Structure formats: C-alpha cells, structure tokens
Amino acid sequence: MAMLLMTPKSKGDAWVKHLRAQDPGLDLRVWPETGPADEIEFILCWKHPLGELKKFRNLKCIASLGFGVDHILRDPDVPPGVPIARLVDASMIHAMSEYILTAVLYHTRRFDLFQQDTSQRKWQACRPLHPQNVRVGIMGLGHLGVDAAQKLRLLGFQVSGWSRTVKHVEGLPSWAGPDALEEFLAQADVLVCLLPLTRETQGILDRRTFARLPAGAYIINAARGEHLVEEDLLTALDSGHLSGACLDVFREEPLPESHPFWDHPRITITPHSASLTDPKTVAPQLVENYRRVRSGLAPLHVIDIQKGY
Ligand code: NDP
Numbered sequence: 001m002a003m004l005l006m007t008p009k010s011k012g013d014a015w016v017k018h019l020r021a022q023d024p025g026l027d028l029r030v031w032p033e034t035g036p037a038d039e040i041e042f043i044l045c046w047k048h049p050l051g052e053l054k055k056f057r058n059l060k061c062i063a064s065l066g067f068g069v070d071h072i073l074r075d076p077d078v079p080p081g082v083p084i085a086r087l088v089d090a091s092m093i094h095a096m097s098e099y100i101l102t103a104v105l106y107h108t109r110r111f112d113l114f115q116q117d118t119s120q121r122k123w124q125a126c127r128p129l130h131p132q133n134v135r136v137g138i139m140g141l142g143h144l145g146v147d148a149a150q151k152l153r154l155l156g157f158q159v160s161g162w163s164r165t166v167k168h169v170e171g172l173p174s175w176a177g178p179d180a181l182e183e184f185l186a187q188a189d190v191l192v193c194l195l196p197l198t199r200e201t202q203g204i205l206d207r208r209t210f211a212r213l214p215a216g217a218y219i220i221n222a223a224r225g226e227h228l229v230e231e232d233l234l235t236a237l238d239s240g241h242l243s244g245a246c247l248d249v250f251r252e253e254p255l256p257e258s259h260p261f262w263d264h265p266r267i268t269i270t271p272h273s274a275s276l277t278d279p280k281t282v283a284p285q286l287v288e289n290y291r292r293v294r295s296g297l298a299p300l301h302v303i304d305i306q307k308g309y
Contacts, residue, residue, distance in 0.1 A: 001041045002027040003290055004034055004056070006048035007065060011279075015044070015065075018283035026287070042290050046277075050075045061085060061293045063286055066277055067092065067143070069303050070197040070224060085289055085299045086309075089282050092275045093147045096194070096222065099274035100148040103220045103246040104157065104190055106268065108134055112244050116265055131156035137188025139204070140195035140223065141167045141174060142309075144275075148194065160187065164200075164307075185212035190220065196309035197224035207232040216243045222274040225250040230261070237266050248274040 003026060005015055012030055019028055029035055031048070040056045046065035053062065054077035063085045064072055072084055106112060108129040117124050136152050138145045141163040149159045149172050161167065161174040162184040175184040185191070191213060195201045205221060206229040219242060221228050230251060236242040244266040250259075253272055261267050289299040303309055 001294055002029055002035065002039045003042045003044065004029045004031060004040045006031040006043060006045040006052070008047065011046075014279045015283075018279040019044075019287060022283050022287040023290075026290075042293055044286060045072060047071050048075070051077050053078055061289065061299045063087075063289055063299070065282075065286075067275075068196060068224065069309065070226075073305070073308055083299055083302045084305065085301050086303050087277065087282050087285065088143055088301050089277075089285070091281050092277065093143055096144045096275040097148040097151045099222055099248065099270075100192055100194075100220060101151055101155070103222075103268070104134075104136060104152060104192075105155075106246065107190065107218045107244060112266065112268065132158065134158065134189050135160065135187050136190045136192060137162065137184055138192045138194060140193065141169065141172075142194070142196070145192075145194040146172070148192065160184065181209075182212050185209060186214065188217060189214055190218045193219075193221045193223045193227050195223050195227060197226050198308035200308075202226050203229050205229065205233070207235065210236040210242060213242070215241055217241075218243050219245040219247075221245070222248040225253065233267075234260060234264070237264065242266075244268070246270070248272055 005012060005028060007015060016028060016030060020026055034040060037055045038058050041058050041060045043056065043059060043062045044065055045062060053075055059079055059082045061083050062072055064087060067087055069084055069086050072078060110126045110128055113126055135158045138149050138159065138161045141161040145161060146169055149161055152159045153171060159172060161172055162181065163174060163176050166176040167174045193205055205227050210232060233245060246268040248270045249272050255261060255269065261269060292299055
C-alpha cells in the first residue's frame with residue numbers, strides 16, 4: 001500500500017519532509033511519479049489535476065491538504081464510495097480567528113479610512129466604532145466560525161451566526177437555514193463568510209444578500225472566492241450601501257493584474273493567506289489517518305459527500 005502526494009510542485013518538499021518525519025518507512029510517492037497506479041490506496045491532495053483520481057482503482061481514502069474539500073469535489077471523476085477526509089487543525093483555526101479579528105478591527109478602528117488618508121498625506125482624526133455597538137454576523141458556525149465568534153465576543157462585539165442546522169452555542173444567538181437568512185442579515189453590521197463552498201452556498205454573497213444588510217455594512221470573505229458575486233459587490237460598494245470589504249479569496253487566484261478590486265479604495269485584498277496549512281502541524285493527523293485506513297478503520301474527519309462539506 002502506498003500514499004500519493006498530489007500538490008503543486010513548489011510545496012512538495014515540505015510535505016515530504018514532514019510526512020517522512022512521522023514515519024520514515026512510509027511508501028510515499030510524489031505526483032507524477034506514482035509507480036503502478038494499483039498500489040496507491042491513500043491520496044493527499046490540494047488542487048490536483050482534474051480527472052486523474054479515477055486512475056487509482058484501489059483507493060481507500062482521499063485526504064484534503066486544506067480545510068475545504070471543494071477542490072476535490074469539483075473533479076467529476078472522484079471514485080464513488082471512497083471516503084474524503086478534511087483537515088481539522090487547532091493552529092489553523094486560531095490563525096483564521098486572528099485574521100477575522102484583524103479584519104473586523106481594521107474596519108472598526110477605521111484603519112481602512114486612515115490608509116486612504118495616508119496616501120493623500122491627510123491628517124484627519126476619526127472616532128472608532130465601539131465593539132458593543134457593532135453587530136458581527138458569521139455565516140458558517142463550524143470549526144472556524146464558532147472560534148472566531150467566541151474571540152470576537154471577548155473583545156465586546158455583538159456576535160451572531162447562521163448555519164444550515166440549528167446551533168446552541170452559549171452566548172451566541174444564531175439562525176439556521178435559508179428561511180432565517182433575511183432576519184440574520186438584517187442585524188449584521190459586519191458580515192463574515194466562513195461557509196464551505198457547496199451548491200447551496202455558491203454565489204451567496206450577492207446583491208440580494210447585500211440588499212438585506214444594514215446600510216454601511218462591511219463584508220469579510222475568508223471562505224472561497226466563488227461565494228462572492230464580484231460585480232454585485234462592486235455595485236453595492238459604489239452605491240454606498242456597503243462601506244467596504246476585506247477579501248482573502250477570489251474566483252480567480254492569483255487575482256489578475258487587471259482586476260477592478262485592486263484599485264478599489266474600499267476593498268482590502270489579502271492573497272488567500274487567512275489560514276495557511278502548515279505541513280509540520282498537520283502531518284501527524286494525515287499519517288494517523290493513513291495508519292487507520294491500513295488497519296481497516298474509518299479515517300477521521302470524513303466529509304459528507306452529499307452535503308459537500
Ligand atoms: P465546517 O464544515 O466545520 O463548518 C461549516 C459551517 O457552514 C457549518 O456550520 C455548516 O452548518 C455551515 N453551512 C454549510 N452549508 C450551509 C448552508 N447551505 N447554509 C447555512 N450554513 C451552512 O467548515 P470550517 O469551519 O472548517 O471551514 C469553512 C470553510 O473555510 C472551508 O470549507 C474553506 O473553504 C474555508 N477556509 C478558508 C481558508 C483561508 O485561508 N481562506 C482556510 C481554511 C478554510 P452546520 O453546522 O449546520 O452543518
């Protein structure tokens with residue numbers, strides 16, 4: 001039985017080093033040097049070449065090298081019945097919460113305005129927005145959403161959430177399902193997207209969603225670029241209905257040089273770096289899953305393929 005790593009070449013060396021550190025005897029192959037395809041039973045992947053997975057007829061698990069699995073499920077040839085495992089990693093959860101806190105504070109402490117004034121050498125004091133007066137609504141109350149919500153609450157923000165199924169998290173008012181979306185949005189001065197990308201959530205940050213937010217709302221998208229309808233964001237910003245946006249993810253990455261977001265004074269761009277996978281911290285759980293599969297156990301953190309996350 002062998003493990004195959006399918007990841008952009010530039011990142012392969014760190015993965016090999018940290019996976020081998022967990023198990024020096026690991027039969028680890030690195031794409032495209034797969035050896036006989038029938039020997040591969042466990043694949044680690046991030047943005048693999050679509051259509052390639054079907055070549056491995058003895059696959060027992062496909063493991064994502066990120067929290068999301070949308071990059072795997074977009075492959076129409078994922079072998080049916082093979083479990084797909086995602087990552088769950090405390091340091092990545094913490095990193096995402098740091099990012100969300102930074103983005104929220106950047107807006108409420110008016111750093112977005114100061115940045116614009118700086119470029120014009122303009123000295124203009126401006127009162128910050130007080131956390132107790134700012135309602136932050138988090139779309140997605142999973143591993144990332146709940147942690148970010150709890151940390152925002154510690155800073156005094158009024159935090160609420162929205163998920164697919166009803167949640168009972170202490171001190172966190174929340175709504176569930178499409179019927180409750182409007183009510184949730186109506187009370188979100190800052191809207192944070194931490195949803196997985198699925199058929200239901202694709203394009204969810206669109207003009208209808210923006211129209212339901214209070215005037216002056218601020219958008220933070222750290223989930224996936226396909227959640228956002230980019231033209232609708234530009235329209236809502238330019239009409240003045242939205243006050244700004246902080247975006248980590250984009251429909252096309254890297255963001256093309258000619259993209260209008262680059263020049264927009266009220267959009268802050270970060271290059272898909274909210275919470276990067278560190279091969280060192282996640283190698284132990286990947287190798288553990290490999291061992292489990294070899295011993296006939298179900299892998300940990302398996303996603304529901306029907307739900308898409
Ligand atoms: P989880 O699977 O733990 O949680 C997903 C949450 O979204 C759940 O609360 C779920 O509801 C909710 N949800 C799913 N579908 C819907 C829907 N149709 N309507 C309402 N709520 C829905 O995901 P994580 O928190 O671990 O990660 C979220 C995403 O963040 C990842 O899929 C990935 O795309 C992105 N990400 C981005 C990173 C970056 O660097 N920019 C880094 C890491 C992740 P319920 O609880 O009811 O199931």
